[in-house]
Amino acid sequence: MFHHDGERAVAAAAAKYGTMFGVSSLGTTSLEEARRISSGPQVYQFYFHKDRGLNREMMARAKQAGVEAMMLTVDSITGGNRERDKRTGFAIPFRLNVAGVSQFAIKPAWAFNYFRGGPFRLPQLENHVDMGRGAMSISHYFTEMLDPSLDWDDVAAMVREWGGQFCLKGVMSAADAQRAAEIGCTGVVVSNHGGRQLDGSRSAFDQLAEVVDAAGDRLDVLMDGGVQRGTHVLKALSLGAKAVGVGRYYLFPLAAAGQAGVELALELMRHELERDMRLMGCASIAQLRPGNLRFRARTPG
Numbered sequence: 001m002f003h004h005d006g007e008r009a010v011a012a013a014a015a016k017y018g019t020m021f022g023v024s025s026l027g028t029t030s031l032e033e034a035r036r037i038s039s040g041p042q043v044y045q046f047y048f049h050k051d052r053g054l055n056r057e058m059m060a061r062a063k064q065a066g067v068e069a070m071m072l073t074v075d076s077i078t079g080g081n082r083e084r085d086k087r088t089g090f091a092i093p094f095r096l097n098v099a100g101v102s103q104f105a106i107k108p109a110w111a112f113n114y115f116r117g118g119p120f121r122l123p124q125l126e127n128h129v130d131m132g133r134g135a136m137s138i139s140h141y142f143t144e145m146l147d148p149s150l151d152w153d154d155v156a157a158m159v160r161e162w163g164g165q166f167c168l169k170g171v172m173s174a175a176d177a178q179r180a181a182e183i184g185c186t187g188v189v190v191s192n193h194g195g196r197q198l199d200g201s202r203s204a205f206d207q208l209a210e211v212v213d214a215a216g217d218r219l220d221v222l223m224d225g226g227v228q229r230g231t232h233v234l235k236a237l238s239l240g241a242k243a244v245g246v247g248r249y250y251l252f253p254l255a256a257a258g259q260a261g262v263e264l265a266l267e268l269m270r271h272e273l274e275r276d277m278r279l280m281g282c283a284s285i286a287q288l289r290p291g292n293l294r295f296r297a298r299t300p301g
């Protein structure tokens with residue numbers, strides 16, 4: 001919905017910059033097609049559905065496509081209260097309402113490409129979500145299709161069935177990171193879903209250090225949420241993250257300029273990283289340590 005080339009543009013830009021790319025269960029490009037475009041390591045973001053057959057089918061497909069890492073999102077087993085979506089009537093695919101028509105009118109090139117692009121598809125969920133039957137709100141998908149009873153036993157079973165790199169996305173506490181390691185996960189993403197789910201949730205940055213501590217060398221710890229600058233990446237890596245993820249940092253340039261926009265975002269980030277590391281006196285990523293950072297003293301009380 002951001003751009004008519006969708007994940008194809010993002011996969012191509014990621015491949016060019018040698019960075020990892022994640023395909024969502026709700027992606028509009030099939031993971032097989034994304035795989036063909038991007039030769040780099042690929043993560044498959046997975047939601048846990050009530051339909052266990054669908055879960056098994058999706059995992060088998062990902063294996064077949066040669067996905068390197070399975071990533072189960074655990075912070076969205078029900079929809080967040082997205083009031084702006086309710087106000088605008090946001091649904092997938094877009095529904096034409098009064099607010100929507102005026103938005104389309106001020107972005108004619110985008111609107112032209114969107115409508116020229118053929119029927120809206122969710123290829124990861126093909127045969128399970130019938131887009132022909134009309135628009136679906138995100139909250140409807142979360143409520144109707146995802147399983148809110150997802151528990152540690154379900155995850156452990158998935159980890160066994162997958163048999164490779166398995167990462168939990170949306171872990172925000174040391175206790176959950178420890179549990180993830182105990183059931184055989186190989187990574188966690190410290191994330192509050194970009195602040196889109198639980199209002200008042202702490203930020204991923206705030207939780208990163210304690211999760212890194214709890215993980216030790218049993219898990220790779222990644223983080224996302226609010227990463228928009230080279231210095232943000234350096235802070236996360238200094239706190240012990242192996243990598244960071246970005247959402248809106250590439251989505252907005254994608255909307256503005258497609259693949260070229262995502263490439264420019266990655267180019268800027270690389271320059272910032274290199275310049276900032278020089279300015280910090282760090283010659284390698286290995287030199288990024290908590291000692292590089294100054295922590296604000298906790299306010300008593």
Ligand SMILES: Cc1cc2nc3c(=O)[nH]c(=O)nc-3n(C[C@H](O)[C@H](O)[C@H](O)COP(=O)(O)O)c2cc1C
Nearest residue numbers: 024026045073191193194224225226227246247248
């Ligand atoms: C438009 C949009 C769609 C998203 N879709 C998914 C998704 O399908 N699965 C998922 O695990 N996270 C999804 N996320 C959350 C991101 O994976 C990520 O956690 C978040 O965007 C990080 O924050 P940032 O946007 O500040 O970088 C989405 C985020 C945005 C903005």
